[in-house]
Amino acid sequence: MKSFGYKSILDSDGNSILCEEMKFTDIGSFLYSGFFRGIAQNSLPNRCKNCGKYFLIRGSWYYTYCDNPLADEPDKTCRDVGSKRRYAEKCKNDPIWQTYNRAYKVHYARYMKKKMTVTEFEEWSRFASEIRDKALAEYIPFEQYYADKRR
Numbered sequence: 001m002k003s004f005g006y007k008s009i010l011d012s013d014g015n016s017i018l019c020e021e022m023k024f025t026d027i028g029s030f031l032y033s034g035f036f037r038g039i040a041q042n043s044l045p046n047r048c049k050n051c052g053k054y055f056l057i058r059g060s061w062y063y064t065y066c067d068n069p070l071a072d073e074p075d076k077t078c079r080d081v082g083s084k085r086r087y088a089e090k091c092k093n094d095p096i097w098q099t100y101n102r103a104y105k106v107h108y109a110r111y112m113k114k115k116m117t118v119t120e121f122e123e124w125s126r127f128a129s130e131i132r133d134k135a136l137a138e139y140i141p142f143e144q145y146y147a148d149k150r151r
Contacts, residue, residue, distance in 0.1 A: 050082035095142060100132045103149045 002023040008016050024030040038044070044057045048066040055066035065082035069075070091101045107124050110116040116124075128149055135145035 048078050048082070049086065050078035096132060096135045096145060099146055099149060100128060103128060 002025045003021075004023075005021050007019050007021040009019055011017055022033065024033070035045075038056070042058065045054050046057050046063065047054050048068070049064050051066065051068060051070075053066060053068060055063075055068070057063055063079060065078040067077050067079055069077055070081065073081075091097045104125070107116065107121060107128075111118070111121040131140065131145055131148050134140045135142060140148075
């Protein structure tokens with residue numbers, strides 16, 4: 001940064017406004033200053049996991065997806081559909097997630113048809129999540145996971 005100071009300017013009503021005045025020697029200094037000024041004001045940059053564009057996170061809210069409209073569906077944003085698309089992609093490409101998702105749908109249908117109580121469904125859900133995580137961490141082989149999740 002070349003110089004930093006304060007300057008008084010007049011608004012349209014003739015009132016004096018005190019403003020910061022900064023002069024930079026290069027673009028890097030300008031960007032560096034702007035980045036840390038944003039952090040001081042609780043605005044952090046983040047990259048959207050759906051479209052890959054950068055956006056600012058404001059306040060204490062943390063988002064993984066931006067508010068940009070989708071190219072194929074302009075009435076929806078990345079935030080509206082990002083997590084669903086990511087989960088669907090994970091289920092399509094990973095046999096462990098695919099097996100878990102199918103079993104979850106079967107058990108949820110049983111719960112909705114009153115063939116399973118809330119307690120039984122929650123117990124199964126916790127059990128299924130635990131063995132899914134073990135299979136993902138490769139503590140148990142896929143064949144054992146496939147057999148165990150039917151419990």
